[in-house]
Amino acid sequence: MRTQIRIVAGELRGRKVTCVVSKELRPTPQMVREAFFSILGNAIPGRVFIDIFSGTGVIGIEALSRGASQAILIERDVELSANIDKNLREFELIRSAKLYRTDAYRWTAAWRAPAEPVNIFISPPFVDLKSRPEEMLNMLKTLQEKVAEDSVIVVQTERGSPLDDAELLRDWELRQYGRNELRIWQRMPASAVIEPEAPPS
Numbered sequence: 389m390r391t392q393i394r395i396v397a398g399e400l401r402g403r404k405v406t407c408v409v410s411k412e413l414r415p416t417p418q419m420v421r422e423a424f425f426s427i428l429g430n431a432i433p434g435r436v437f438i439d440i441f442s443g444t445g446v447i448g449i450e451a452l453s454r455g456a457s458q459a460i461l462i463e464r465d466v467e468l469s470a471n472i473d474k475n476l477r478e479f480e481l482i483r484s485a486k487l488y489r490t491d492a493y494r495w496t497a498a499w500r501a502p503a504e505p506v507n508i509f510i511s512p513p514f515v516d517l518k519s520r521p522e523e524m525l526n527m528l529k530t531l532q533e534k535v536a537e538d539s540v541i542v543v544q545t546e547r548g549s550p551l552d553d554a555e556l557l558r559d560w561e562l563r564q565y566g567r568n569e570l571r572i573w574q575r576m577p578a579s580a581v582i583e584p585e586a587p588p589s
Contacts, residue, residue, distance in 0.1 A: 393446045398453030407444040420568045438508040440492050445472035459485045496527045505538035521550040543571045
């Protein structure tokens with residue numbers, strides 16, 4: 389089914405991204421998108437934004453609309469990536485966006501993180517959550533290890549996903565919006581980590 393998704397805010401506010409929705413592609417609901425960008429707030433302008441499992445590409449496009457310095461979009465599906473490319477060209481965002489038609493897990497393993505903080509949004513297909521949960525957790529761990537201080541990683545999942553009980557995500561902040569969940573992690577400066585006091589000798 390062909391549909392249009394409206395950009396909520398920024399320079400492209402009101403513009404619509406055209407995409408084809410299927411059982412395999414469920415765009416992030418507008419309520420969740422608005423909540424996500426509200427959470428990031430002033431951390432968007434001037435930062436690189438990375439949209440993994442881009443799908444429609446609307447998250448990365450909206451990040452650019454809100455002032456991100458660059459958007460990196462990763463989408464393996466040929467038709468979806470072609471549609472993202474079409475929308476980037478229509479909105480004249482080619483110079484500020486990079487689209488990688490590749491497997492997200494391989495891209496993450498090879499990615500060299502910049503010295504500056506970045507924002508990363510990950511919205512994996514539910515089939516990946518069910519069939520590749522260990523690879524998904526390894527991806528998240530790799531990203532945590534690579535990103536600079538103050539970087540933010542947000543994962544969108546649904547209630548009942550195999551990640552619900554994952555030890556790795558236990559310290560991530562959880563926000564729930566109906567069946568949708570956002571799990572949020574920020575790499576804090578080393579100086580902000582409080583070491584436990586040694587017991588008296």
